[in-house]
Amino acid sequence: MSTDTQTPKPARSAPASRADRAGRPTLGKLWDTWGITAILALLLAATPLVAPDFLEFSNLQSVLRESAYLGIVAAGMTFAIASGAFDLSVGGQLALVSVVTLIGYSAGGTALAVAAAVATGLACGLVNAGLITGLRVPPFVATLGTLFVFRGVAYILTQDGPKTLPYDQIGSPFVKIGGLNVAGIPLPFVIMLVVYGAAWLLLRRTATGRRILSYGSSPAAARFCGISETRIRIFVFALVGVSVGIAALTYITRVWTADGSAQDGFELKVIAAVVLGGTSLKGGKGTLIGTFSAVLLVSVLNDMLVSQGVPSAYQRIVLGCVLIVALTIDGLRTRFAAPGSFRRALSVLVQRPSPVDGA
Amino acid sequence: MRKMGLLPIALAAALVMAGCSDSNATDPKTAGKDDKVVVGFSVYDMQYEFFQKMEAGTRAAATAKGWEFKLHDEKSDENEMVTGAQALIDQGVDVLIISPFKPSALGPIIAKAKAKGVPVIVDDIGGGGAPYDAIVISDNAGGGKLAADYMVKQIAANNKTSKNVASITCEPSAVYAARRNAGFKEAIEKAGFKVVAELSGNSKAEEGYKVMKDILAKNPDVAGVFSCNDPMGVAAANAIKDAGKNPVTDIVSVGFNADPEAITAIKAGGLAATVAQDPKAMGELTVKLAEQAIKKQAITFSNPAEREVFNPVALITKENADTVK
């Protein structure tokens, strides 16, 4: 090829070609928000065939009532994960808050119990936040540590036996929280809906929500936008704590008892639900709609497996596989289709190795 | 954007609607008034052999009576226990038998059962102070006492002069299992022994092994060890063996439950004794009580104050190990 032959060709308009790159809502973008909801819808559509009993009214009520405490904590956790951290201590928090709430109830009735739940949750969140911002412990380790500590304190408080709602309190308004229905909808689920409504506003329609997402997306950049890391951390972990406080109210009024071992492994369930919903563990993104649907999906699936008499060993296997499959779709999408198409992902699956990732 | 927020709510509403339309079709009350008696059994955790046997006994007895048997597995989770047991009641069982993972969580279940007029028979673990109709329970404290009496005898037979023994407990939340250690302690102290170490192995074999090693380091002269369950009991006996001592003739090791691994170990000289509960018989007994409850017949209680019906416990040693099925 000789040195200077090419003369400038009339170029296509650059903005037009750039516009192709990422304009319309793509399949990928839709999946981000609605993917898990779509799977939930599919599952529900299949229920009449697989598990006809599922659609019985009382069963639906039971599923919704039972989802609430997981769902409410998952809403709080969505903020933590969107900010780029997660809270491993929620299991310990739930145990401790539940124990303190029952102590509060026996000491001062419903009002004190509700106040104790929210206050204890908030206090747990602030302890985490203090360790993370004040002592600079990474959130993973800080909350792993407080998971042990909160559970330990709950154990100490229940050394003489689990705290229990006495049976003669069956008529008290506190107990009603877990059992009452509002227009046929279980009260815990109503509380969960309210929590999600508020959380959605907080994440999407407030400056704080924007700042949390900004911080999760790039802590360094957020700092130079005048966003205080300390305030974000405190807010987010306090929020998780309060969500546990609210969740504990719906939990304890349904189960009536708590001690240090309550809901062992709860933290992993919550994180799995949030991630299943489409919130990225890397931070910067959060979808409450996804979390909501994921919580229901897990509950519905669990209920169907239980009602169909699937042994618990196989229930585990099914739930684990669902997690991997859902996240695989997500992983393939974010990995291959950054500008938003499944085409390359498919081509890659057919002809290995991928052009994006060699080795 | 606004639509996005509403859709899940709409979805949930649709879900509830779907439920509404169906709910008239199968009214639990009518289902309950079929000729065929339906019995629901909510079991602690089917991963454990003990409860597998209990389930087998319950199922066999119910089927023998021509009842329909519905099973629910609590999977060692109080939330699943409440949800699943309440679901059984919703499904219209005529009587509920439950071996509760957390007895203190029986309240909401029994409240729901009472509202629907379903009697509740508790099988083992504990009653949590709730108004159940009857509870079939192994005599935990009595079992601990059996273990202590045997241990005293065996220590004497071993020609040991040490008056020190150890006790390994389940997780701190297992208050009913703790009665075993309490019964053991009371009886053995009466016989002039001292419980020099009372430590938790959290019901796990791994931790039972470690804890026994710690006990051996601290009190090498212990003459016996009682464990709150067999996985820990056999593990502790293994730790004793690994320390070069004999779990029968040096340190009298006693477990609780008569799990197959304990029976195997006793036959092989790897464990001195265990306290047998008979989960199968307990299951059968609950079905008998359930029938009485449905027919509103009076139940004869071993301890009327707590509406307890004791299922006897028995000591299993090498002599009678073969008799355990």
Add this chain to the structure above:
Amino acid sequence: MSAALRKAPLVVPLLLVVLFLALRTDSFLSGGNIENVLVNAAIVAVPGLAMTFCLAMGEFDLSVGSTVSLAAVVCCSAIIDGVPVLLAMLLALLAGALIGLVNGMVVTKLGVTPFIATLATLVIVRGLALAYTDGHDQIVSSPALKYLVGGRPLGVPMPILLAVLATALAWWSINRTRFGRWVCAVGSNREAARVSGLPVDRIRIAIYVLVGTAGGFWGLLIASQLQKGNGQLGLGFELDAITVVVLGGTALLGGRASVLGTVLAAVLIETIRNGLNLLNTPPAYQRISVGLLLIAALALLGLRRRVTAGPATVPAAVKEAVV
């Protein structure tokens, strides 16, 4: 001395704890008890070392606890079926390696974040162990298997011997060999590793296989102690393994590893556990002590970083997030 302390800051609390226990109990310093503590530490240190590689690579493996259970089940049921003990042990290790391979493939080829992928296998593998045994104990009586924890070649308990070997190997591997440096390179900046031509996916898969195999080995040690396998073993062990690594000072973000820290942390945790038992402490306080220890160690690290580090300048290479 101060340089050594900076490399292994856990020495200080360890010495304090040892001193305290030596004064407060008469049995802590007995030869049998020290050996007891060291054997327990060795058993958690070996998988901890594998997990050190994983964290140095900036990733996690939560499935270890279930791997322990499945490996113990595989080994014991193979022995029951008449498979020679050595072969049964090999099968258990293979099972662990296979779980690691699945983890590695799911993480690299399917692009699922490690936290979630291994959380899913944690659930699945335990399900497999339970389904396979149907909840029954797989009881064996095998002196050959017992040798793994009970043997004393050269008068040293086998687990300690193995842990010392593993520590030396891990230290050399991670600090001095290509493979180890590649692992740290991937943990430090995965994109750069790819551009530099490192076989990133193969390295990641290799680490998951390593952790899986170590989990299998852990299962063998437990099976050797208890002479049985079942679906309930190893519950929560994944957090034990991660705890010793993190307490040992290996950065959660990857890129750096502290092999000696992991071993010291294992010794420290087991010493405290043993000490609390010698002092007849109620179990509730044991949990709290581990939690507080973790927080305290990392808080000290954080404070030191804050004192010595300058202002927050932004590193040129953007670190990948924890997961």
Add this chain to the structure above:
Amino acid sequence: MTADNTSPEDPPLLHVDRLTVEFPGVRALDGVHFDVRGGEVHALVGENGAGKSTLLKVLGGLHRPSAGEVRLGGQPYRPRRPADALHAGIAVIYQEFNLYPDLTVAENVYSGREPYGRFSRGIRYAEINRRSAELFGILGVHIDPAATVDSLTVSEQQLVEIAKALSVDGRIIVMDEPTAALSADEATRLLDVVRRLRSEGRSVVYVSHRLDEVFAVADRVTVLRDGRHVRTAALADTDPDELVRLMVGRDIAAAAPRAGVAGDEVVLDLAGVSAGRQLRDVSLTVRAGEIVGIGGVAGAGQPEVSQVIFGALPITAGTMTFDGAPYRPGSPADAMAAGIGFLHEDRKAAGLLPDLSVRDNLTISVLGRLRHALTRLLSPAAQAGVFADYRNRLAIRTTGPDQLIGQLSGGNQQKVLLGRALAPGGRLLILNEPTRGVDIGAKFEIHQLINELTADGAAVLMISSDLPELLGISDRVYVLAGGQVVGHLTGADLTEENVIMCATTERRIFSPAGV
């Protein structure tokens, strides 16, 4: 200048023929021709988005072409992964650093190619440390091969990247903006290294926005625009004006004329400010309507000055005055509240919020005033209004407010971040490297915008390592060295020579007219 060791008739060493690279929805390269001869320095120029980086990534084995062919030494060259490129003797220095902050310099340089002992399997550290030191000797810098990379300055990290490429001993070395993070002095030395590589018979593909460098070192130049080949020419046959015209497809003036008029009102005053060991006794003044530049070699304390003023770095001595009042910000939030806008020099690491939309990226600094008075909820309309305002004013090319910022070109990203700095409407703007990694067209627009701002009475403090920019639009320039002010240049003293003199020698020049 011209390559004597090969004649134009020889088959080229590397031949890129009708290369097309497609991503879903985008054609990044469209039938591009490009060739490199043995022992030649071939410059590749074009605006951001022209396809240069894509071409380099094909050569480096990171992208695979959808059509066309690459031949290396006459053989088809189809790298499937970066390792293949290295084996074929092609070393690429990408614009983004690819370093391991936790590993040592030598480990970084020899990553993937470490020599190791046969039996011990241990890496031969003595050897790689020695060889790394030799490479730095060639580059004329002292960097400890055993130091970890996170302890290095940005320019040192760039030099490690260069050493990495040199260590490959490749036939073709590809450099993408290698001088972007280097001081003028280091850049000069790098150009010497490039010449030396050529004299050794190696080929260099040199990508740069800086046409002066291209003319200083290259034999031939290829211009790309919108993913297409525009022209390849010997340097002797072209001139900067023509290249700029070919790159942007139109004529533009080289530098925007200065429009602002410096007033007398002092907006910002620093008196004897120190910050740890990084800044010592810095005094400077910025007046309304003025553009004040800060120059110096990399690592002399320029970003630290800006961070002290913006409250991101604590001040340990001295005083600051802002708008006539004592000023001591505890955090960037304080500085923003006081009325200071800030642009960070590292767009990728500390500027962009990559998961957020362009609208959110722009309005994040003013969310507080976009809330509904009663509900305190954000008003989407108000956000959209602010965004539309700056989109028009800064001519941001985007498909819409919801587009993710990562999908914009570098220049447009920078405009969004400028909008973020401007939106609070403060009196003082601190602009760190306002046009780094920005194409020529956008650069011109940004300069114009800065001018307009000062015409409206804002004060601008601009830190730039791009000397023509620094001298072209600043009214006055402070020169830093070792965290101290070593020069203050105004009027006739404001020359490239004086800045370099102050920054790199003991001489200090303080223009009498200033302050």
